[in-house]
Amino acid sequence: MNNATQNLAPFSPGTFRLEGHKLIDMLADYLEKAINRHEMPVLPWSAPEELTEIYSKCFDDGSEEPFSMFISKAIERFNHLHHPRYIGHQVTSPLPLVALAQLVTTLMNNGAAVYEMGPVAMAMEKNIIRYFSGLIGYDDNADGIFTHGGSAGNLTAMLAVRQVKSTHNVWEEGVVKGLRTGFMVTDQSHYSIARNVKIMGLGNDALIRMPFDDHFSMRSDLLEKYYEKALKRGILPAAVVANACSTATGSYDNLEEIAGFCSSHNLWLHVDAAHGAGALFSEKYRHLLKGIELADSVVIDFHKMMLVPGLNTLVMFRDGSRSYETFAQKASYLFKGQAEKEWYNSALRTLECTKSSLGFVAYTAFKYYDRAFFANYIDSRYDLTRSFYRMITGRPGFEAATEPGANIVCFRYNPGEIDNEVLNRLNASIRDRIMKDGSFYIVQTELDGKLWLRVTIINPLTTEEDMQLLLDTVEDVSSKFQ
Ligand SMILES: Cc1ncc(COP(=O)(O)O)c(C=O)c1O
Known part of the structure; x- marks a missing residue:
């Protein structure tokens, strides 16, 4: 066999078709068992060492285990999120049709950082941004970007805060100069918020920890007091991070009240709605998000309450031009000095360089499943x-x-x-x-x-x-x- 033939064999369309059909059958069987609560554990528990040992033994044991058998055994051992008694972490049981769309993105492997690498995903992404802009109640100035997960989404928005609200050009000159930008948060916020403050080099003092009430919601009546206290400590409060909802207890902060405070003190309001943004769709529960349209930025995880396979996150900015401040840096080999505000070259505005076609997956979900x-x-x-x-x-x-x-x-x-x-x-x-x-x-x-x-x-x-x-x-x- 020459080199080219050898390279070709793994790409055989025939093998792909055959294994693909078997794979879909196995996944459909899994779904049938899971959703009907057949005799199957939600999580078939094995200790980490035990499972690692199993996979150590069959990694290169020369047994040539058929691909379908390898997959079917793995499916059995997975945590079964489609089982109705999966009620653990905030990760969804994805809509099967949308999971199929995700399969397309893995084979096509189009990046969504520069338009020419993933044109379809970028065009779809723009449409989903418009759709969510409407749901939030933003106007035409809004814009957004997709990120791999809510933690990265929060960092993206918080970097924009740091750049916009700093006393100097922090991107170029660093955090050593000027007053430190502070974030008003509660300890009920997702840990990525505190971690991001530290990633940004602002240190513990930049976390202005607000008290919360019996429902684990921010005591917005104390914002003024904590704002003044922070100033006295030499911290410049730049933003309030509101939970909609919090991770541990699912508590919504009073966004309207917090937005009022932010506007009177010229602070940025960032709403972490990674989990709770689903209420945007609901007439009955939309009131929990009252005031979200006043937020400067909002993070929404589609892989939490929108039945989309992970990771798939949207960061929305009320003033879209702000999204260009996050990474005020050029990667000239990618963008060749083009005008900066090219929404379709999203790498200008994201942490990731190569990014998967998140927009394609989200678009499929909201095209086939309506409000x-x-x-x-x-x-x-x-x-x-x-x-x-x-x-x-x-x-x-x-x-x-x-x-x-x-x-x-x-x-x-x-x-x-x-x-x-x-x-x-x-x-x-x-x-x-x-x-x-x-x-x-x-x-x-x-x-x-x-x-x-x-x-x-x-x-x-x-x-x-x-x-x-x-x-x-x-x-x-x-x-x-x-
Ligand atoms: C409120 C909130 N924000 C952010 C995150 C982080 O999201 P991800 O796991 O997508 O990084 C979570 C995760 O549970 C969360 O609950």
Whole structure:
């Protein structure tokens, strides 16, 4: 075989067709089993060392395991997010049709950083930006960019804040000069916010930590006081980062009130709506986002509450020209001195250089599933969460951290008269047992020294019966540890 023939063999369309058909059949079988709650664990637990050993053995054992067998075994061992009892982290069970669109992007491998590398994705991206601009209530000045994930999305917006609000040209001259730009946040913000402040070299003091109320929402009535305090410390407050909603408890901050404060003090309002932006679709829950149209920037994760495979994030800017300030730098080999505001060469405005065709995937989702579909999805998940909260508070031996804002609930088993430390260990053991036996996938979080079981009712197929069964299971498992 000569070199060219050897290179050609892996690209055989015949093999691709054959394996592809088998692959789709396997995935369809998985879907059928998962959504019908057939005898399959949500997460088939194996310890990290055990699973690594399994894959170490079959990596180069010379057995020539057929591709389809390799894939089918892996699917069995995956965490099954389409199972209605997957109610753990905020990662969606993707719409299968949209997952197929993502498959197209992986084979075509068009970058979406410069237009000529991924023209279709860029054109679609622009349309999705317009669509979300309308949903938010922005005008024609708005613009946006796609990033790989909400953490990168938050960094992108926060870099723009730093550049726009600094006392000097921080991009060129660095953070050592002038006053440090501060971000007013709560400890309920996603950890990427604090991390980004540190990535930007602003240090811990630049985090102006706002108190939050019993619902874990920012005490916006204290903004003035904390603003003044920061100034006295030599920090120049540049922005408020509002949660819509927060990660741990799904609490929405009062955006309208915060926006009022920002406008009176010339601060940037950044809304982290990575999780909670789905409420934009809902007549019933849209009020949770009242004031979002006043935000200078908004982050939206489509791979959370919009059923899109990850990672797929949109960062919106009310004044689109601001998005060019994030990376005030030129990569001349890519852009050849063209005018800067070429929206279709998005690498000018993103952290990533090579970027996948995120716009294509998002466009597919919103082309084939309309507003009514997403409204129904959001309403049904938020409604079910409220009903789960009532189940908890109405059942002896259970308590919840707070009333839900979105579709997240923190709760715990608390039969009473048990020391908090013991209760924490008990709930950690309960969660560990439930996760490992594969009956549900739930997570845990700590709030104020208390360990809570945490669910995100993100799967569109989870029902009241599933949630009732979860409480029965928690109670049942708890008896094994007492
Ligand atoms: C409010 C919020 N912002 C940002 C993120 C980070 O998003 P990603 O995981 O896409 O980086 C999360 C993740 O859970 C989140 O809940």
